Amino acid sequence: MALSEYIKTMLPTVEVDMHNFIKEAGDPDLFDLHKMLSYHMGWEDEESSQATGKRIRPLMVLLTTEAAGGDWKKAIPAASAVELIHNFCLIHDDIQDNSPLRRGRETIWKKWGKAQAINAGDTMFALAHMALARLSETVDASIALSAFRILPKVSLQLTQGQFLDLSYENKNGLSEDDYWPMIAGKTAALLSACSELGALIAGCPPETVDAYREFGYKIGMAYQVYDDVLGIWGDAVLVGKSTDSDLLEGKNSLPILYCIAHSEEFSARWKEGNIRVDEIAYLAGLMEKTGAKEYSLDMSNKLTNEALDILEQAKPRSPTKDTLTELAYLLINRQK
């Protein structure tokens, strides 16, 4: 089955599960708290795929469950849990970065204030763990117990990655060596947990679970590197709103760190700070000439190839194996 078919089958089921779960967990007297969560998830005002996000993480859980020989329906509590954890991170990230917009709409803190937004993120965090706890109804106790160790562990890794990201702000002299542990925590850890959970729920032996976890980790790294490329050269940035450029946000992305190391002109300008909108096109061109785009794209391809090699070792069943490959390619916008 093609990826698009799986998406059409799996994702609405996860969406309904999250929707009902959040609704049932909420006390009717706490209507406004529920409204904040529901708004953030993209279910209020204007429900659209732009408002909800792409739900890549639950997809990864369910596809790996299938590929590893399991029944994806049993993994729904885990699929919902990882998406809720992801959204908890987004709510707090937006406060920490002072971002007024997320997915084209006002962020929670912008609408309800920072105190309530911190609490809404905490609520989402608690709900994620509650959502996962339902796994003991769909799988054996030993599998559920292992799964319950994965979510807190990945939550810790996410906060460790975020710690690094925050501590890099306004810090000069950063290099690629600082970059990898940051994205390992911020992005790869959760995708890694997704494929690990999938394999675990499918009942795989430990070495196969390890291979799936490593597959997700590499996919996560590749995905973040490609996202960094879009942050400088994406259509939305160059053609559309150049205000979204990572150059303006001073983000320590891979192409930027590469350029700092390889272009004196870029490095000097970066150190000065406060890059203006009218400089974006020139700097993006300079970065491309320096080889930052090629280097980053090569890196995302290399990581994806490594991921797919590891996937082979896990001996995934057909045809879901091809679907996972399709997903890996989609995440870095690579043609087959």
Add this chain to the structure above:
Amino acid sequence: MALSEYIKTMLPTVEVDMHNFIKEAGDPDLFDLHKMLSYHMGWEDEESSQATGKRIRPLMVLLTTEAAGGDWKKAIPAASAVELIHNFCLIHDDIQDNSPLRRGRETIWKKWGKAQAINAGDTMFALAHMALARLSETVDASIALSAFRILPKVSLQLTQGQFLDLSYENKNGLSEDDYWPMIAGKTAALLSACSELGALIAGCPPETVDAYREFGYKIGMAYQVYDDVLGIWGDAVLVGKSTDSDLLEGKNSLPILYCIAHSEEFSARWKEGNIRVDEIAYLAGLMEKTGAKEYSLDMSNKLTNEALDILEQAKPRSPTKDTLTELAYLLINRQK
């Protein structure tokens, strides 16, 4: 064994467990993140019982485990987990309330900024769940699975209570009816989870676990009501730093809500807002005359009596039963 003896035996063990657990979970490259957590827990600079807090929640877990016929050492992962959850709440509360001081020292956000403080709270939240996960090494899988449902559920209740507290700020027309669900979430839920976890780990049947949970709930309510009395008439407030008075903070505590309903003079002054330090003594006197102190003390006594009645139903073993009674009295400063 008297409460003081149990405290001397149990609490240092929990302290060492939390200390080692946080240390081992941290990546050595994340020294500063570890430092924030360690500082907040009261282990940095000046280790003292004032800096660490009283650790009432782990004590409740361990004493109920003993009283319910279990081995308190098996409950240490749960004791550490509830204390970490409590501290996660404190870190975020301080940001939300803009409080510069906690236990006589600067708060995390004051020292490291709000972005890092939000993340430090999230890290503490993740660590709490990781700490609890170790329970599968000390108890049967079925008990561990039940325990893993309790922590996320109580985390949700804590955030629901905090939502109410935040939404009451600058809101007029609040009454006692608004108060009880707020403190049920903010204070009673966690103490309730403590005694529930203790009984569960001891291997009690469901109805006994229910009784212990209800016991902790009532103790938590009584404790909060008494704390509200101290917030107006405590030595630290009246004799020492009157700047800590709940009157200045505009806190919707029980005696204040009682006075709003029973004294027109007080109600009118409260509505105006911005109560000054030089008014504290007069207003505290007015509140006492209105009967707010007596009402609140009666209420905390009544709740404690109800808690002890429920404890009887759980048939706790001697002599820990008496120790639990001693703890219940200590929390509302009542003589035997």
